[in-house]
Amino acid sequence: MGLSPRRGLVRTVTIGMVLALPVALVSPAQAAPSPSSSEKKLISSIGSSPVKKHLQAFQSIANANGGTRAAGTSGYDASANYVAGKLRKAGYNVQMQPFDFAYFEEKSTAALQQLSPDPKVYAPTPPDGSVVGEFATMTYSGSGNVTGTLQNVDLVLPPGPTPSTSNSGCEAADFAGFVAGNIALLQRGTCDFVVKAQNAQAAGASAVIIFNEGQPGRTATLQGNLGTPVTIPVVGTSFAVGEELASPAGTVLRVSTDTISEIRTTHNVIADSKWGDPNKVVMSGAHLDSVTAGPGINDNGSGSAAILAVAEALGKIPTKNRLRFAWWGAEELILLGSEHYVTTLAPAALSKIKLYLNYDMIGSPNYALKLYDGDDSDATGAPAGPPGSDEIEKLFEGYFNVLRQGHVGTDFDGRSDYGPFIAVGIPSGGLFTGAEGVKTPEEAALFGGTAGVAYDPCYHAACDTIANISDKALALNTGAIATAAVVYAFSRDLPGPDTASAARTAAKTAPAEADAHGELRR
Structure with a gap:
């Protein structure tokens, strides 16, 4: 854990000040030798101007394309072309890697209405996510307007004492006696x-309602992701709504969803430097897509803009190791772009990637400075990263310690694009400033901001615009990104085991409870 910040320094810090610090002090000896004076100058040359210009460009692209840069939309395609154009100009070999994926969009607000015995209209969660209502359309739900009798399916009420007690709907046998055309109520x-x-659906249900299970922490409205398209309406509700609907029997409901769910093609943008040892690849990545509800300037224009600025500065600099930068597509639909890249890369090519650095949401307005926990010293529920991840964490710790800037660890919980890399044993690390989680009093004391409020109140919402960025967090993290890129670009001793076979030791992460920023699947 780092030192508490000196208030005078933190209030006035800029990217230029951050990057001008003596880099030799922020580089752990085991990760790299002390950078030369020319390398220090290179790091300090990356100012705030290019990062903010790229963010403004992403905002302008969203403005011109229906307010979104989601994968499978014209806004994403324009973002990818913008990034690729900047990279080619900077001297990179650029690949636009296509892949097909299941596109999902909620076109208008869903409806859930009890018609009898007690008429009631339930509050919806609108497509822009601006508020969370009593129910929400699940990602990959089908479209339809259904009126039918509700039928309970193997519910556990009151709920069991621990999470995942209910087996409701998990087996075909649970639907024995289900009346075709009814609406299924599941837990x-x-x-x-x-x-x-x-x-x-196989049992003939016309629609599905899945309510939260009911234990502490499992009562709120489910905003779930099916992962695979279905053809009938599927909505998630709070435990309170589900419990209310479960009794009496024979309740008649109307369920209406208006969605698009179809196969589309999108792209990863992969850029390789023309310099350095191609057998020692230092890779940095950020997801480029937003959700459909908004422009995604913090999530994740911030990480995308920062690595683009760093890549531009390094593109024509001869380095010892090969630099590779990636902008991932369809991360918001459960890491599809990075998963496609890792699973389709030949084993020989995969073994050349010596480390992966991930930058996702680095400018949250109520930020905490979070470093991925490579050594399991701060983890609260996930294991350490693959061997070498601890060295990456130490590099970032050293950077923030020199600034006398506090920092905290955060789990490799499977919610961002490091997931596919650590699953195949590639040393990984990176930075994160928080999403929908709530800032603690201890974090407020360390970083400022407001305890009890989300790190990013505009997470996955239309208000994630250029106004939703903390310039201070962006400056601090861009300095860290530049430092890591340069240190590892010139390092003779990269993190992790020396042998490729040891470096590929499998690492298991990501509890099934959350994927891609908390879009629940179970």
Whole structure:
């Protein structure tokens, strides 16, 4: 854990000040030798101007394309072309890697209405996510306007004492006696939502309602991701709504969803430097897509703009190791771009990637400075990263310690694009300033801001615009990104084991509970 910040320094810090610090002090000896004076000058040359210009460009692209840069939309395509154009001009070999994916969009606000015995209209969660209502359309839900009788399916009420007690809808046998055309009422529990929905659809359900299970921490409205398209409406509700609907029997409901769910093609943008040892690849990445609800300037224009500025500064500099930068598509639909890249790369090519650095949401307005926990010293529920990840964490710790700037660890919990890399044993690390989670009093004392409020109140919402960026967090993190890129570009001793076979030791991460920024699947 780093030192508490000196208030005078933190209030006035700029990217230029951060990058002008003596880099030799922020580089752990085991990770790299002390950079030369020319390397220090190179780091300090990356100012705030290019990062902010790229953010403004992403905002302008969203403005011109319906307010979004989501994968599968014209806004994403324009963002990818913008990044690729800047990289080619900077001297990189650029690949636009295509892949197909299941596109999802909620076109208008859903409806859930009890018609009898007690008429009631439930509050929806609109497509822009501006508020969370009593129910929400699940990602990859089908479209339809259904009126039918509600039928309970193997519910556990009152809920069991621990999470994942309910097996509701997880087996085809649960639907024995289900009346075709009815609406299935299911409870969150031991299997993925898509299993419940598919079993219900196979049994003839006209729509599906899945309510939260009911234990502490499992009562709020489910905003779930099925992962695979289904053809009937599927919505998630709070435990309170589900419990209310479960009794009496024979309740008649109307469920209406208006969605697009189809196969589309999108791209990763991969840029390789023309310099350095191609057998020692230092890779940095950030997801380029937003959610459909908004322009995604913090999530994740911030990480995308920062690595683009760093890549531009390094593109024509001869380095010892090969630099590779990636802008991932369809991260918001459960890491699809990075997963496609890692799983389709030949083993020989994969073994050349010596480390992966991930930057996702680095400018949250109510930020905490979070470093991925490579050595499991701060983890609260996930294991350490693959061997060498601890060295990456130490590099970032050293950077912030020199600034006398506090920092905290954060789990490799599977919610961003490091996931596919650590799954195949590649040393990984990176930076994060928080998403929908709530800032603690201890973090407020360390970083300023407001305790009890989300790190990013505009997370996955239309208000994630250019106004949703902390310039201070962006400056601090861009300095760290530049430092790591240069240190590892010239390092003779990269993190991790020396042998490729040891470096590829499997690492298991990501509890099934959350994927891609908390879009629940189970």
